[in-house]
Amino acid sequence: MTINSLNTTIRNQILNQQIHHFITSELPKTGFEPNGKDKQLNFRLVEGLERLIPLYQNIYHTHPKADQTFEKLIQTLVDFAQKRAPELQQRDNSKKPQWFLSNELAGMSLYVDRFCGNLKNLSAKLDYFEDLGINFLHLMPLFESPSGESDGGYAVSNFRKIDPKFGSLEDLIALRKAMQKKEMYLMLDIVLNHTSHRHEWAEKAKAGDPEFQDYFYMYDNRWIPNEYDAAMPEIFPESSPGNFTYVPECDKWVMSVFHNYQWDLNFMNPAVFVAMVENVLFYANLGVDLLRIDAPAFIWKQTGTSSQNLPQAHELLRLIKQCVAIASPGMALLGEAIVAPKEIMKYFGTGDYSAKECDFAYNATQMALQWDMLATGDTRVMLAAQHDLMQKPFGTSWITYTRCHDDIGLGYEDSKIAQVGKDPFLHRQFLKDYYTGSYPGSPAKGALFSSNPKTGDARISGSLASLCGLEKGLENCSQEEIDRSIQKILMMQAHSFFLGGVPMIFYGDEIGYTNDYSYLDDPGKSYDNRWMHRPVIDWVKNNRSKELGTIEQKIYDGTKKLLTIRKSLPVLSDLKNLTWLSPHNIHVAGFLRAFGDKKVYGVFNFGAETAFLTWYAFKGHGKTPEKLKDHWTGSEMQVGMDNEFLIISPYGFHLLEVIND
Numbered sequence: 001m002t003i004n005s006l007n008t009t010i011r012n013q014i015l016n017q018q019i020h021h022f023i024t025s026e027l028p029k030t031g032f033e034p035n036g037k038d039k040q041l042n043f044r045l046v047e048g049l050e051r052l053i054p055l056y057q058n059i060y061h062t063h064p065k066a067d068q069t070f071e072k073l074i075q076t077l078v079d080f081a082q083k084r085a086p087e088l089q090q091r092d093n094s095k096k097p098q099w100f101l102s103n104e105l106a107g108m109s110l111y112v113d114r115f116c117g118n119l120k121n122l123s124a125k126l127d128y129f130e131d132l133g134i135n136f137l138h139l140m141p142l143f144e145s146p147s148g149e150s151d152g153g154y155a156v157s158n159f160r161k162i163d164p165k166f167g168s169l170e171d172l173i174a175l176r177k178a179m180q181k182k183e184m185y186l187m188l189d190i191v192l193n194h195t196s197h198r199h200e201w202a203e204k205a206k207a208g209d210p211e212f213q214d215y216f217y218m219y220d221n222r223w224i225p226n227e228y229d230a231a232m233p234e235i236f237p238e239s240s241p242g243n244f245t246y247v248p249e250c251d252k253w254v255m256s257v258f259h260n261y262q263w264d265l266n267f268m269n270p271a272v273f274v275a276m277v278e279n280v281l282f283y284a285n286l287g288v289d290l291l292r293i294d295a296p297a298f299i300w301k302q303t304g305t306s307s308q309n310l311p312q313a314h315e316l317l318r319l320i321k322q323c324v325a326i327a328s329p330g331m332a333l334l335g336e337a338i339v340a341p342k343e344i345m346k347y348f349g350t351g352d353y354s355a356k357e358c359d360f361a362y363n364a365t366q367m368a369l370q371w372d373m374l375a376t377g378d379t380r381v382m383l384a385a386q387h388d389l390m391q392k393p394f395g396t397s398w399i400t401y402t403r404c405h406d407d408i409g410l411g412y413e414d415s416k417i418a419q420v421g422k423d424p425f426l427h428r429q430f431l432k433d434y435y436t437g438s439y440p441g442s443p444a445k446g447a448l449f450s451s452n453p454k455t456g457d458a459r460i461s462g463s464l465a466s467l468c469g470l471e472k473g474l475e476n477c478s479q480e481e482i483d484r485s486i487q488k489i490l491m492m493q494a495h496s497f498f499l500g501g502v503p504m505i506f507y508g509d510e511i512g513y514t515n516d517y518s519y520l521d522d523p524g525k526s527y528d529n530r531w532m533h534r535p536v537i538d539w540v541k542n543n544r545s546k547e548l549g550t551i552e553q554k555i556y557d558g559t560k561k562l563l564t565i566r567k568s569l570p571v572l573s574d575l576k577n578l579t580w581l582s583p584h585n586i587h588v589a590g591f592l593r594a595f596g597d598k599k600v601y602g603v604f605n606f607g608a609e610t611a612f613l614t615w616y617a618f619k620g621h622g623k624t625p626e627k628l629k630d631h632w633t634g635s636e637m638q639v640g641m642d643n644e645f646l647i648i649s650p651y652g653f654h655l656l657e658v659i660n661d
């Protein structure tokens with residue numbers, strides 16, 4: 001029966017009946033036992049379909065193959081749920097709801113090959129993570145990707161085959177099992193928005209197969225591409241300008257928003273949606289705890305718009321959330337939406353779907369604002385942005401970070417900069433000059449990434465250590481500069497670890513790796529300066545973290561200490577329990593994390609001079625504290641009078657727990 005032309009309510013009712021029939025009559029033919037072994041699954045299915053059906057219908061009801069593809073989707077969910085290994089089903093059941101809000105989680109993001117060669121070697125490195133206090137690993141893309149046209153693995157040519165340079169699926173499963181024995185969690189990426197042009201689907205499209213040409217946005221001429229281009233920004237304007245690539249094999253134009261070898265998948269085609277849900281669930285069944293959905297802002301395109309953050313992109317994510325809740329309920333979702341703050345918030349879900357879209361997003365705004373504060377010594381732009389960030393719904397969380405494999409985008413709104421009386425253009429210009437080291441006296445050493453001469457936009461590449469001044473300090477053989485850079489590194493990490501959310505350290509930053517310029521000699525990387533901050537780990541250097549007094553030791557032990565403190569304080573769980581202080585000192589960022597009678601204040605001096613913070617800053621949040629324990633220095637302090645001060649050294653910080661007598 002075709003139900004496309006009916007109104008939504010009637011259509012959903014009919015579909016519900018069809019589904020009921022499908023579950024009770026068709027599925028049992030394939031061995032599904034709603035009252036037996038599949039009882040739990042049946043329960044999730046019936047419950048989940050209530051949400052899933054209208055979401056699916058909203059997006060696909062006009063597509064001629066909507067109904068038959070929907071049945072395929074349900075069958076897919078059932079198949080993957082049934083194939084889920086018993087130990088993963090057990091893990092699903094034993095995970096507390098919102099297990100990921102805990103203060104006991106701390107992550108590291110790493111490239112397996114650059115960290116230790118391959119997956120087998122990584123199994124042997126678990127003690128390293130344990131020692132540092134890391135129990136959550138984000139392994140950068142592992143699936144097959146053509147070398148030289150890989151975008152660090154984000155151009156996937158086979159979603160099911162581990163790139164042989166890392167090892168095999170068996171190695172990954174063995175690693176995951178070893179990690180679980182140590183109560184560690186695994187995060188992998190699903191690159192949802194695009195495939196490599198060498199993926200089987202793309203190869204078939206090139207060969208002229210119309211079914212697979214429909215998997216991409218492919219056009220015979222430039223008419224529609226021109227229409228899209230008119231409103232779409234460019235992501236890599238230097239290395240890959242425009243949003244379409246000519247495909248000589250089939251004489252067509254294909255949408256390629258990122259690099260020209262990354263072809264955008266056409267989610268208007270429900271077959272693409274189901275095929276990608278299969279990949280999502282394949283990863284779920286490998287034992288992924290948190291799935292990082294790469295570039296979700298881009299998954300729906302529409303001419304006349306920027307083709308980012310469109311409502312249909314959110315509907316697709318909600319749909320994926322429902323599919324996961326049915327087939328692999330223990331896996332959480334992270335939306336990697338590095339977009340304006342107001343837009344980021346929507347990835348947690350809005351309206352009826354609040355907290356029912358992505359469980360996590362990157363706190364990219366706060367990350368960028370930390371770098372803003374570090375350069376300017378001024379916290380006001382950061383504070384102006386908090387109103388939006390505080391809207392995050394309870395039950396969802398942030399990935400908090402100072403650096404990752406990508407550039408630092410300065411994507412917060414101009415209005416926040418203007419609000420504190422600064423000129424947005426000049427302010428951004430200053431930040432770019434500061435972090436590329438061209439601003440007089442700047443200790444930073446980074447580079448502009450993806451400068452767009454048409455718009456003046458640019459982002460920043462560079463490692464945490466180099467942007468904090470360690471590279472220049474070493475070049476200048478200046479102990480003072482080196483010490484100051486270490487202080488900045490630890491303050492930046494402390495600020496992001498204590499703010500709320502799961503801290504995600506970028507590998508190498510725990511040791512203070514400076515920029516690596518060897519990427520310039522590799523033609524597959526030289527066009528992309530993000531490789532300067534993706535180090536190849538030298539284990540001799542890392543082992544210096546055990547020698548007292550080395551730079552490596554100071555940064556490693558400082559980072560470890562911060563993670564230990566975080567784990568010791570349950571009040572730091574992400575319970576939507578963050579309040580910003582008004583410290584009456586623009587150089588000092590201060591917040592309170594409170595739950596029940598537990599309170600922890602974090603105060604951070606982003607200024608280059610000693611800061612004086614009136615004790616008044618600690619008042620006005622319930623009972624005035626009398627005594628504070630600084631977990632960073634180990635000292636205890638008495639809260640003084642309003643006209644007395646807590647003195648904070650340049651780039652110093654305190655993690656102050658209220659002591660209840």
Ligand code: GLC
Pocket residue numbers: 151152154155191258294295336405406
């Ligand atoms: C994400 C990744 C980035 C990649 C892009 C395209 O933003 O983090 O590294 O270049 O997606 O896949």
